[in-house]
Amino acid sequence: EYLPNGTIENMLISFGPFHNDVLKKYTRQIVEGVFYLHQNGVVHRDIKGKNVMLDFDGNIKLIDFGCAKRLKKNQNTHSMRQILKSMKGTANWMAPEVIAETGHGKKADIWSIGCTLCEMATGKPPWSSEHNHLAVLLIIANGTKPPADLPDTCPVSAQEFFRLCLTRDPVVRPSAKDLLVHPFLIS
Numbered sequence: 001e002y003l004p005n006g007t008i009e010n011m012l013i014s015f016g017p018f019h020n021d022v023l024k025k026y027t028r029q030i031v032e033g034v035f036y037l038h039q040n041g042v043v044h045r046d047i048k049g050k051n052v053m054l055d056f057d058g059n060i061k062l063i064d065f066g067c068a069k070r071l072k073k074n075q076n077t078h079s080m081r082q083i084l085k086s087m088k089g090t091a092n093w094m095a096p097e098v099i100a101e102t103g104h105g106k107k108a109d110i111w112s113i114g115c116t117l118c119e120m121a122t123g124k125p126p127w128s129s130e131h132n133h134l135a136v137l138l139i140i141a142n143g144t145k146p147p148a149d150l151p152d153t154c155p156v157s158a159q160e161f162f163r164l165c166l167t168r169d170p171v172v173r174p175s176a177k178d179l180l181v182h183p184f185l186i187s
Contacts, residue, residue, distance in 0.1 A: 003061060005054035008120060012049060017123040020155060026052070027117050027161075028185045029060040034113060035176035037062070038106045041071040047112035048093045049119045071105070093126065097170050107170035110179065114165025121150045121158070157184035 005011070008026065012018075018026065030052060037044055044051075045067040053061045095111035097104040115126040150159050161184040167173040179185065 001055075001061070003053040003055050003063075005056070005058065007063075008049035008052040008054070008060070008116070011054070012120065012123045017151070018120045020153065020158070023117070023120050023154070023158065024184065026060055026120060027113070028180075030062070030113055030116060031176055031179045031185065033060065033062045034109050035180060037068075038109070038176050043069050043071065043104075043106050044109050044112075045069060045098075046093070047109055047116055048125070049116055052116070095170065096168055104170065106175065107173045110165050110173050110176065111170075113176075113179070114162050117158070117162050117165065118150065121154055121162075155184065155187075157182070157187060160184065 030047065034044065034047065042065075044062060044065065046064060047062070051062065051064040053063050055061055093112045093115040095104060095108040098108050098111075118126045150162055161179070161182050164174050164182070165179070174182075
């Protein structure tokens with residue numbers, strides 16, 4: 001499929017951070033795409049502005065499934081749970097559990113959605129002022145401190161959405177389904 005409008009990353013380079021209405025629209029579409037993947041047992045593992053393209057109508061398309069992993073159905077429980085242990089993705093968007101290689105699943109994509117929201121709101125990747133190795137250390141060791149603050153012009157609901165996505169404990173971190181009903185995406 002030909003996607004003439006390029007990537008979110010290219011749009012940010014050309015035009016700077018997105019206004020709140022565009023930020024909300026693209027975040028919702030990214031979450032919808034991730035929800036679809038998760039419903040079909042796929043973890044993308046590399047959600048970022050460079051891997052989100054825009055079609056003719058300005059709607060997003062997730063691309064680059066090179067790091068993606070299809071979860072296998074557990075024959076005993078018939079669930080799609082699987083713990084992935086390989087470090088895949090791009091450092092500044094990786095969830096702490098991916099970097100630590102303690103096991104990860106669908107919730108790692110949620111962390112990356114939060115990082116992509118930060119990228120779209122600020123025009124810069126999260127931890128962009130740090131070298132990749134230092135960014136990795138900060139992600140693991142930084143407690144609850146986010147990679148950046150969203151601009152004050154972002155609604156409170158966007159700030160809360162961002163913090164939820166960057167919940168350090170993946171067990172507590174919301175699912176894509178949970179995010180779809182968050183006030184930021186439905187207000």
